Amino acid sequence: MRWKPARTTLAILALGVSIASIATAAMAEPVTLTLGSWRTEDLAIWQDQVLPAFEASHPDIKVEFAPVNTNEYNAAIQSQIEGGTGPDLITCRPFDVNNEWIGRGYFASLDGLAGLANFTDTAKAAWTVDGATYCVPVAAVLAGFFYNIDIFNELGLTPPTTAAEFTTVLQKIQDSGKYTPLAEGSSESWQLAYNGLYSIGPAYWKGEEGRLGLIDGTKKLTDPDFVAAFAAFQAWKPFLPSGQEALSYSDMTQLFTLGRAAILPDGSWNINQVTSTGLNVGVFGPPAVEAGGQRYLQEMPDMAIGINAASAKQDAAKVFLDWVSGPEFQQIYVNSAPGFFAMSNQAVTYDNPLAQHFADLKTGALLTPRLALDRLSAGTPPLDDEIWRQLQVMMTSDTTPETVTGELQTGLASWYGPQQAK
Amino acid sequence: MTRPATARWSLFLFVLPALAVYLLFAVVPLFSSIVMSFFDTDGEAGNLFVGLSNYVYLFTQPVVSARFWNALANSAKYFAVHVIVEVPIGLLLAALLTSGVLRRSEGVYRTLLFIPATLSVVIVGFIWRLIINPLWGLVGFPLLGNPSTALTTISLMSVWQYVGIPMVFLYSALLAVPNDLVEASRLDGASPWRIFWDIKFPLIVPQFGLIVILTFIWTFNGFDLVFALNGSAPGPNYSTDILGTFFYRSFFGSSGQVADLDIGATVATVIFTIMLLVTGGYFWLVQRRLRAHMV
Numbered sequence: 198m199r200w201k202p203a204r205t206t207l208a209i210l211a212l213g214v215s216i217a218s219i220a221t222a223a224m225a226e227p228v229t230l231t232l233g234s235w236r237t238e239d240l241a242i243w244q245d246q247v248l249p250a251f252e253a254s255h256p257d258i259k260v261e262f263a264p265v266n267t268n269e270y271n272a273a274i275q276s277q278i279e280g281g282t283g284p285d286l287i288t289c290r291p292f293d294v295n296n297e298w299i300g301r302g303y304f305a306s307l308d309g310l311a312g313l314a315n316f317t318d319t320a321k322a323a324w325t326v327d328g329a330t331y332c333v334p335v336a337a338v339l340a341g342f343f344y345n346i347d348i349f350n351e352l353g354l355t356p357p358t359t360a361a362e363f364t365t366v367l368q369k370i371q372d373s374g375k376y377t378p379l380a381e382g383s384s385e386s387w388q389l390a391y392n393g394l395y396s397i398g399p400a401y402w403k404g405e406e407g408r409l410g411l412i413d414g415t416k417k418l419t420d421p422d423f424v425a426a427f428a429a430f431q432a433w434k435p436f437l438p439s440g441q442e443a444l445s446y447s448d449m450t451q452l453f454t455l456g457r458a459a460i461l462p463d464g465s466w467n468i469n470q471v472t473s474t475g476l477n478v479g480v481f482g483p484p485a486v487e488a489g490g491q492r493y494l495q496e497m498p499d500m501a502i503g504i505n506a507a508s509a510k511q512d513a514a515k516v517f518l519d520w521v522s523g524p525e526f527q528q529i530y531v532n533s534a535p536g537f538f539a540m541s542n543q544a545v546t547y548d549n550p551l552a553q554h555f556a557d558l559k560t561g562a563l564l565t566p567r568l569a570l571d572r573l574s575a576g577t578p579p580l581d582d583e584i585w586r587q588l589q590v591m592m593t594s595d596t597t598p599e600t601v602t603g604e605l606q607t608g609l610a611s612w613y614g615p616q617q618a619k
Numbered sequence: 620m621t622r623p624a625t626a627r628w629s630l631f632l633f634v635l636p637a638l639a640v641y642l643l644f645a646v647v648p649l650f651s652s653i654v655m656s657f658f659d660t661d662g663e664a665g666n667l668f669v670g671l672s673n674y675v676y677l678f679t680q681p682v683v684s685a686r687f688w689n690a691l692a693n694s695a696k697y698f699a700v701h702v703i704v705e706v707p708i709g710l711l712l713a714a715l716l717t718s719g720v721l722r723r724s725e726g727v728y729r730t731l732l733f734i735p736a737t738l739s740v741v742i743v744g745f746i747w748r749l750i751i752n753p754l755w756g757l758v759g760f761p762l763l764g765n766p767s768t769a770l771t772t773i774s775l776m777s778v779w780q781y782v783g784i785p786m787v788f789l790y791s792a793l794l795a796v797p798n799d800l801v802e803a804s805r806l807d808g809a810s811p812w813r814i815f816w817d818i819k820f821p822l823i824v825p826q827f828g829l830i831v832i833l834t835f836i837w838t839f840n841g842f843d844l845v846f847a848l849n850g851s852a853p854g855p856n857y858s859t860d861i862l863g864t865f866f867y868r869s870f871f872g873s874s875g876q877v878a879d880l881d882i883g884a885t886v887a888t889v890i891f892t893i894m895l896l897v898t899g900g901y902f903w904l905v906q907r908r909l910r911a912h913m914v
Contacts, residue, residue, distance in 0.1 A: 382764075383764060383855070384763065384764055384854075385850075386852075386854055386855075438753075438754060439753060439759065440752075440753020440754060440759060440760070440761045440764070441753075441761070441764070442753075442761035442763075442764025442765060442855070443751075443752065443753055443761030443762060443763040443764030443765075444752075444753065444754060444761075444764075445748075448752065448754055448755075452754065577680065577682055577683060578682045582852065585852075586852075586854065586856055586857070589854050589855050589856060590855070590856050593761075593764055593765070593766075593855055594766075608682070611681070611682075
């Protein structure tokens with residue numbers, strides 16, 4: 198029979214190949230770390246820019262970037278770690294999800310990691326429980342106001358620095374009759390909160406003071422500072438395009454990029470979109486309440502990296518994280534992904550001029566993350582969701598800031614302990 | 620004639636593949652989700668039998684129950700718009716198609732009217748969103764941004780898309796009406812109006828009832844168009860939240876809501892029960908009494 202010897206040869210060959218591959222694996226010196234992430238769109242950035250830079254200076258460590266789809270990430274990491282197959286390095290979600298993971302013991306301690314000193318407590322807050330930080334901050338997103346420089350020049354306007362100036366600027370654009378002052382619509386409620394209230398509000402509730410006050414129960418949403426913030430947001434209503442109730446986020450961006458609206462309240466991640474039509478775009482930060490008053494800026498922690506407590510390669514992982522906390526990594530990463538900003542207190546320069554302008558807004562401003570994502574949304578009803586909904590109600594009907602904040606406070610106090618004690 | 624045993628076995632064999640797929644992907648998941656609704660699967664203790672407490676939570680937790688009743692009411696409204704608008708228009712179109720007034724263009728109209736039903740909901744949602752966009756579209760009023768018009772607007776988009784379904788359903792029923800009855804009534808001098816309501820319609824009443832109950836099932840299972848337009852927490856102020864999106868939010872979570880599989884299974888079971896009761900009640904009380912006039 199002809200086929201029998203042929204099959205035997207094949208089997209021997211296959212055996213030989215597998216032995217050879219085992220041998221090469223055993224001979225290869227470098228430790229290989231896997232890095233779990235939800236940023237599938239960053240695959241090229243990590244493979245072509247970040248990791249080669251790291252491996253060039255650390256030939257004994259190889260890192261493999263292994264992303265999964267954003268929506269499946271939390272579930273995937275949880276099942277992998279519970280099943281003992283988690284990656285050596287875990288990309289950390291901000292706040293509540295990560296606090297849950299810390300509580301479950303997913304992360305190894307980062308005690309003694311020198312690079313952590315490069316970050317302020319506010320920058321580390323999203324990944325810190327009881328004073329211990331478990332992830333090295335990678336990047337944050339900022340919120341501010343994109344404006345059309347040509348329209349501002351035509352009407353002789355300068356970017357406003359106080360709430361009063363902001364209103365004056367809006368009124369002047371309105372009076373010109375040619376442009377819509379604010380490209381803003383209420384169809385997608387998330388951006389009313391993230392790009393609207395959470396951007397201008399910190400000036401009224403004094404950033405971290407108000408946010409932490411809500412968390413420890415010493416402040417209420419019905420306090421005058423919070424009501425004033427909601428009222429300041431409601432004051433935008435006369436300056437919105439007609440039919441704003443049904444305008445979506447992409448409608449707003451288009452209205453601005455077509456040059457029909459002067460100002461777009463937005464997040465830094467939209468940098469590439471707003472400049473895609475060649476528009477002359479600048480950016481200004483949320484105005485201070487009064488002249489000479491403190492400026493605030495929303496810096497929302499987006500991702501960080503921690504070490505899987507079950508990983509057998511703790512030392513190599515720490516070397517990698519030390520590098521991630523340094524300027525070389527930050528410089529490469531934020532310039533490959535415009536709209537993301539380094540969180541360390543070392544100077545990082547941005548090639549994209551608009552990104553550099555955005556980063557400059559941090560100077561002299563107190564930074565604060567989004568109001569309701571830390572602990573206040575871990576029950577039913579989640580405060581963040583409720584703020585989205587109530588802002589949409591406020592912007593599309595005659596509901597007053599007092600009613601809205603009253604209902605939000607009642608909802609929060611219905612489940613959140615520190616708000617009940619008072 | 621009695622079948623030999625082998626023939627009966629081969630009959631079973633022919634049905635088996637489809638039956639296996641149906642059991643595996645429809646019946647088993649249905650029952651396991653019913654079972655799941657009586658358990659707490661994500662607690663500390665692993666799988667814990669909790670009796671009816673998931674149901675108690677769904678119907679008594681103030682926020683959750685308010686959202687549930689709101690979604691149920693909206694689903695009822697969604698169904699009502701379909702029954703009031705889609706089914707009558709479908710009947711009208713079917714009557715026109717079979718009346719003979721269209722002559723040879725009948726096939727063209729039948730095809731054109733059915734095409735939207737074959738489009739993806741994402742496309743339908745996108746097209747209509749542009750048409751009624753206050754900025755770029757034909758209507759200045761923010762139809763989707765106003766809580767009192769948003770759900771009706773979405774329902775009418777769905778009606779536009781699916782009107783072809785009751786149309787072809789009733790069209791084929793009308794084609795089956797014997798021509799000699801129609802001819803006879805025409806010779807007796809009956810008007811087309813009278814012929815339709817006194818001859819044709821009574822003969823298709825069972826099919827008409829069936830399309831109404833099918834519309835009920837489709838709309839109470841509705842999800843995709845609302846999700847495509849407004850996401851999983853459909854605003855404004857949950858005014859377009861229907862049972863499908865409420866279930867999705869419970870089971871898969873949304874931006875700010877943590878997924879809870881047990882509550883999701885509970886919601887699914889409640890929706891299933893409602894549909895079972897209504898459909899069963901309809902067949903028990905109405906459909907079996909409807910008899911097409913025997914010819």
